[in-house]
Amino acid sequence: MIIDINFIGLIIASIMASAVPLILASCGELITERSGVLNLGVEGMMIIGAISGFALMTVTGSLIIAVFGAMLAGVLISTIFAFLTQTLITNHVATGLALTIFGIGISAMIGKNFVGIPGKEFPVLFEGLKDTIPLLGPILFGHSIVFYFAFALPFITSYFLKKTKIGLIVRAVGDSPDSASNQGINVRLVRYACILYGGAMSGLAGAYLSMIYTPQWIENMTGGRGWIALALVVFSTWNPIKILIGAMIFGGLTIIQFHMQAIGVRIPVQFLTALPYIVTIIVLVVISRDSRKIRLSTPSSLGKSFHKDN
Amino acid sequence: MHKFFIRSFVSSLVLLFTFTVAAIAKDVKAAFVYIGPTGDHGWTYQHDVGRKAVEAAGFKTTYVEGVPESADAERVLRQLANSGHDVIFTTSFGYMNPTNKVAKEFPNVKFEHATGYKREHPNVSTYAARFYEGRTILGTIAGTMTKSNVIGYVASFPIPEVIRGINSFTLAAQKVNPNIKTKIVWAFTWYDPGKEAEAAKALIDQGADVIAQHTDSTAIVQIAEKAGVYAFGQASDMDKFAPKAVLTSVENNWGPYYVDRVKAVANGTWSQKDTWHGIGDGMVVISDLDSQMPADLRSKVKKLQADLASGKVHSFTGPIYDQKGNLMVAEGKTADDGMLAGMMTYVKGVEGDIPK
Numbered sequence: 001m002i003i004d005i006n007f008i009g010l011i012i013a014s015i016m017a018s019a020v021p022l023i024l025a026s027c028g029e030l031i032t033e034r035s036g037v038l039n040l041g042v043e044g045m046m047i048i049g050a051i052s053g054f055a056l057m058t059v060t061g062s063l064i065i066a067v068f069g070a071m072l073a074g075v076l077i078s079t080i081f082a083f084l085t086q087t088l089i090t091n092h093v094a095t096g097l098a099l100t101i102f103g104i105g106i107s108a109m110i111g112k113n114f115v116g117i118p119g120k121e122f123p124v125l126f127e128g129l130k131d132t133i134p135l136l137g138p139i140l141f142g143h144s145i146v147f148y149f150a151f152a153l154p155f156i157t158s159y160f161l162k163k164t165k166i167g168l169i170v171r172a173v174g175d176s177p178d179s180a181s182n183q184g185i186n187v188r189l190v191r192y193a194c195i196l197y198g199g200a201m202s203g204l205a206g207a208y209l210s211m212i213y214t215p216q217w218i219e220n221m222t223g224g225r226g227w228i229a230l231a232l233v234v235f236s237t238w239n240p241i242k243i244l245i246g247a248m249i250f251g252g253l254t255i256i257q258f259h260m261q262a263i264g265v266r267i268p269v270q271f272l273t274a275l276p277y278i279v280t281i282i283v284l285v286v287i288s289r290d291s292r293k294i295r296l297s298t299p300s301s302l303g304k305s306f307h308k309d310n
Numbered sequence: 311m312h313k314f315f316i317r318s319f320v321s322s323l324v325l326l327f328t329f330t331v332a333a334i335a336k337d338v339k340a341a342f343v344y345i346g347p348t349g350d351h352g353w354t355y356q357h358d359v360g361r362k363a364v365e366a367a368g369f370k371t372t373y374v375e376g377v378p379e380s381a382d383a384e385r386v387l388r389q390l391a392n393s394g395h396d397v398i399f400t401t402s403f404g405y406m407n408p409t410n411k412v413a414k415e416f417p418n419v420k421f422e423h424a425t426g427y428k429r430e431h432p433n434v435s436t437y438a439a440r441f442y443e444g445r446t447i448l449g450t451i452a453g454t455m456t457k458s459n460v461i462g463y464v465a466s467f468p469i470p471e472v473i474r475g476i477n478s479f480t481l482a483a484q485k486v487n488p489n490i491k492t493k494i495v496w497a498f499t500w501y502d503p504g505k506e507a508e509a510a511k512a513l514i515d516q517g518a519d520v521i522a523q524h525t526d527s528t529a530i531v532q533i534a535e536k537a538g539v540y541a542f543g544q545a546s547d548m549d550k551f552a553p554k555a556v557l558t559s560v561e562n563n564w565g566p567y568y569v570d571r572v573k574a575v576a577n578g579t580w581s582q583k584d585t586w587h588g589i590g591d592g593m594v595v596i597s598d599l600d601s602q603m604p605a606d607l608r609s610k611v612k613k614l615q616a617d618l619a620s621g622k623v624h625s626f627t628g629p630i631y632d633q634k635g636n637l638m639v640a641e642g643k644t645a646d647d648g649m650l651a652g653m654m655t656y657v658k659g660v661e662g663d664i665p666k
Contacts, residue, residue: 115349214503214529258512269665
C-alpha cells in the first residue's frame with residue numbers, strides 16, 4: 001500500500017465528516033445541561049431532525065427549507081420536553097427517555113413514505129481548492145456549510161459561556177437556580193431557551209446524517225449517535241473544546257479500525273470495533289483529571305427540577 | 311344451576327357458530343412475521359413484496375413488522391395462530407426456536423421458517439435462497455471490471471451465510487482474474503448507513519475500485535457513486551440510488567414460493583419441505599446489467615446465469631483450497647449442501663482471518 005500525503009489528508013477529512021453530528025448534538029446538549037437540565041432525548045430529537053430534513057427536501061426540493069425545517073422540528077419536539085419538565089415539573093430522566101422512544105417511533109411513522117427515495121446532492125464549498133495544497137487541501141476544502149459550522153461551534157460555545165452576559169446567566173441558572181431567581185432571572189425562561197436550542201442542534205445533527213452524510217431515509221438511521229453525543233458531554237466535563245477532541249477521537253478510531261481491517265492488521269475485529277468507545281472514554285478521563293476544574297464546570301443543579309414558591 | 315345451563319347453552323351455540331363459519335369460509339389466511347420495518351428497502355422489504363404477490367393471488371394476508379427475536383416472537387406467533395391464520399411465514403433466522411415451539415401447540419397451522427434448519431414438527435417447513443449463486447455472478451463482473459485488482463467487501467457478521475458469499479464471490483473473481491485480492495471489512499451490523507459508509511470509504515481509500523456488500527442499506531452504493539467506483543445492489547435493485555456505480559443487483563424474490571405454498575395450503579397438498587432455491591427457481595434474481603459493462607462481459611454473465619440456473623455450473627466446483635492450502639473440494643467435485651450450510655473457512659485468495 002502506498003501511503004502518500006493526500007491519502008492521510010483524505011482519512012482525516014473522513015474522520016472530521018463522521019465527527020460532525022456528534023459535535024453538533026453534543027454542543028447543543030452542553031448548553032441544555034449547563035442550564036441545569038438533563039435531556040436524555042438527544043437520540044429522539046436527532047432522528048426527528050433526520051426524517052424532517054429528508055422529508056422536507058423531498059417534498060419542497062429546497063435544501064435551505066429542509067435544513068431549517070429539521071432544526072425547527074428539533075425545537076418543536078424539545079418544546080414537549082421543556083413543557084413537561086419545566087412547567088409540569090416532571091422528572092428529567094424519565095421524560096428524556098420517553099422523548100427518545102417517542103422520536104424513534106414517530107420518525108418511523110412519518111418516514112414510511114420516504115423509504116427508498118434517493119437523496120439530493122448537497123452543495124459543497126471550495127471544491128476547486130481541494131488539490132491546491134497537499135495534505136491540507138482535502139481537509140480544509142470541499143465540505144458542506146454544516147461541516148464548517150460544526151467545527152466553529154465548540155469555539156463559539158466556549159466564548160458564549162465564558163465571555164458573554166447571557167452565557168453567565170445560563171451558567172448561574174444551572175449552578176444555583178435559587179440564587180439566580182433571587183437575582184431576578186427568570187429561571188424557567190432561560191431553561192426553556194436552552195432546551196429549545198439543544199433541540200435545534202440535535203435536529204441539525206440528524207439532518208446532516210439524512211441529507212449530507214448518507215443521503216437517504218432509513219428507520220433508526222441515527223444508530224445510537226445521540227447516546228454517544230450525550231456521553232461525550234459528560235466525559236468532556238461540560239467543556240466544548242474537549243467535546244471536539246472526543247468527537248474526533250471517536251470518529252477517528254471508527255474509521256481507522258476499518259482501515260486496519262482492510263490492511264489486514266491481525267487484531268481481533270471485535271476489539272477494533274470496541275476501540276472507539278474505550279479510547280474515547282480513557283482519553284477524556286485523562287485530560288479532565290483536574291477535580292477543581294470539574295467542579296467549576298459541572299452544573300451543580302443538573303437534572304434537578306426547579307420549583308419557584310410563589 | 312339454572313345459570314349454569316344457560317351459560318353452557320350459550321357457549322355451545324357460540325362454539326357451533328364458530329365451527330360453521332370456519333367450515334363455510336375456506337379462504338386461506340396467511341401471516342408474515344418480519345424482523346425489521348417493511349421500509350428498510352432490503353431484507354424485510356423484499357419479503358413484503360412477496361406477501362403482496364400472495365395478496366394479488368387472491369389470498370388474505372396479515373403481517374407484523376419489527377418483531378424481536380425473543381419471547382416477543384412467541385407471543386406474536388401464538389396470537390397469529392389463534393386468530394385464524396392457516397399458514398405463518400417467519401422471516402428471520404432467530405425465529406427458529408419460537409416457530410418450532412409454537413408449531414407444537416398448533417398442529418393444524420402450517421409454519422414456514424426462513425433460513426433455519428429445525429423442522430421439529432410435521433407442520434414446520436424451512437426455506438432459504440442460494441444467494442451465493444448471485445455472488446458468483448457479482449464476482450465474475452468484479453474480477454473483470456477492476457483495474458486496481460483490489461476488490462472491497464463490506465461484511466456483516468461471521469456466519470456461514472456471509473462466509474459462503476465471500477468465498478463464492480472470490481472464487482468467481484479469481485477465475486476471470488487470478489491477480490485480484492478481496493479485502494474484507496467487518497462492519498458488525500446488518501444495517502447502519504453511517505457505519506457502512508465509513509467501511510466502504512476505508513476500502514476505497516485503500517485502492518478498492520469495486521465494492522461488494524453483505525449489509526442491507528444503500529449507503530455503500532452511494533459512497534461508491536461519489537468516489538467513482540463500482541458497486542452492487544443488495545437484496546433489492548439499488549440502481550436508482552447510484553446509477554453510475556451499480557453494475558447490477560442480486561434481488562431476493564420470495565413471491566413465487568409464497569404463492570406456491572399458500573396455494574398448497576388451500577388445496578390441502580401442503581407437506582413438510584426444506585427448500586433451498588437459487589437462480590434456477592427464480593428465488594435469486596439478477597437485475598438488469600449496466601451498459602457500462604462491455605458487451606462480451608454482459609453476454610458471458612447471461613450465459614453464466616443460464617448455466618447456474620440449469621445446474622451446468624456450480625458456484626463451488628473443485629479444486630477449491632482454503633487459505634492454508636488444504637483441499638476443500640476435490641477436482642471435478644462440487645461442494646454438497648451440508649458443507650455449504652456450515653461453511654466457516656475462507657478460500658484461498660481472501661485476505662485476513664474470520665473474526666472469532
